[in-house]
Amino acid sequence: MDQFAVKVFVRLRPSVLDPAGEATKFASIKLGAEGIKSLRIGKMIEVKIEGNGENEVRKKIDLLCDRLFANTVIEDYEYSLEKL
Amino acid sequence: MDNFTVGVVVFPGSNCDRDVSWALEGCLDIRTKYLWHESSDLSDVDAIVLPGGFSYGDYLRCGAIARFSPLINALDEFVKSGKRVLGICNGFQILTESGFLPGALVANKNLNFICDDVELDIVSSKGGWFNNGDEKQTIKLPIAHGEGRYHCDSDTLKKLVDNELIALRYKNNPNGSSFDIAGITNEKGNVLGLMPHPERACDETIGGTDGLFTLKSLILK
Numbered sequence: 364m365d366q367f368a369v370k371v372f373v374r375l376r377p378s379v380l381d382p383a384g385e386a387t388k389f390a391s392i393k394l395g396a397e398g399i400k401s402l403r404i405g406k407m408i409e410v411k412i413e414g415n416g417e418n419e420v421r422k423k424i425d426l427l428c429d430r431l432f433a434n435t436v437i438e439d440y441e442y443s444l445e446k447l
Numbered sequence: 448m449d450n451f452t453v454g455v456v457v458f459p460g461s462n463c464d465r466d467v468s469w470a471l472e473g474c475l476d477i478r479t480k481y482l483w484h485e486s487s488d489l490s491d492v493d494a495i496v497l498p499g500g501f502s503y504g505d506y507l508r509c510g511a512i513a514r515f516s517p518l519i520n521a522l523d524e525f526v527k528s529g530k531r532v533l534g535i536c537n538g539f540q541i542l543t544e545s546g547f548l549p550g551a552l553v554a555n556k557n558l559n560f561i562c563d564d565v566e567l568d569i570v571s572s573k574g575g576w577f578n579n580g581d582e583k584q585t586i587k588l589p590i591a592h593g594e595g596r597y598h599c600d601s602d603t604l605k606k607l608v609d610n611e612l613i614a615l616r617y618k619n620n621p622n623g624s625s626f627d628i629a630g631i632t633n634e635k636g637n638v639l640g641l642m643p644h645p646e647r648a649c650d651e652t653i654g655g656t657d658g659l660f661t662l663k664s665l666i667l668k
Contacts, residue, residue, distance in 0.1 A: 375553075378600075379553060379598055380553075380556060380596075380623065382554050382555070382556055382557065382558045382623075383554060383558065386558055431507070431511065431515075432507070434508055434511065434544065434551055436543075436549075436550060436551040436598070436599065436600075437551045437553055437598055
């Protein structure tokens with residue numbers, strides 16, 4: 364069994380308004396940060412997972428992302444995978 | 448409605464389950480039974496309400512974890528058999544997360560948690576959920592949500608419009624919902640999800656009775 368560290372990034376699709384991102388952008392400007400053109404908030408999920416090789420683990424992570432971590436009606440996901 | 452029993456589902460974090468039960472039993476004399484979310488035996492209930500609240504603390508996304516409870520797994524057969532399912536607020540979020548209804552509910556446009564009475568236009572009478580006797584086309588119901596902005600892509604919206612699946616629209620959109628949508632049904636009409644709370648509008652002493660008819664519709668065949 365190989366063990367992998369996976370980092371999943373879940374983001375609102377570009378077509379979905381992100382009011383929390385807008386509010387944070389507003390606060391960033393209040394803080395004095397200049398030049399912010401866009402600010403959007405997503406989630407990062409860290410998973411440690413075992414499996415027989417990268418392909419099998421990718422299948423498991425794909426299922427998790429598609430069915431649980433992200434709601435693909437409103438969110439996109441991508442992930443990186445590192446063998447431990 | 449002798450033995451007709453409405454199952455009111457209780458998730459960890461549900462907080463409108465007792466209100467729904469009170470409205471059905473106390474105002475409409477309809478028998479209710481609480482169903483713990485880990486139960487998958489729906490054999491002795493004739494209709495189901497998924498009440499409002501914060502199932503599983505709204506972790507990950509509203510309704511995302513509740514979707515995996517044994518009861519929601521059993522709901523597929525129940526819905527296919529034509530029995531009625533009403534999802535209110537968090538219940539609506541669970542119905543979209545689990546794919547019984549299209550679209551999704553996301554954070555209100557202004558980020559406020561909105562607790563208010565809203566005017567709603569009855570758009571479709573599919574399923575008979577809003578066929579009130581006096582032909583009233585506008586009703587007033589309370590809303591209480593932070594994540595009630597209905598979102599769907601343009602193809603889904605077209606399908607909702609073309610098939611008359613939009614049940615309710617806000618008169619003055621409070622949360623930024625696409626097309627002012629406050630409630631939708633499935634194609635068959637036996638599943639309704641809505642953000643407003645009909646169970647909180649069932650007695651004049653608490654501000655109105657416009658929610659009575661929707662709850663009463665649970666007993667329709």
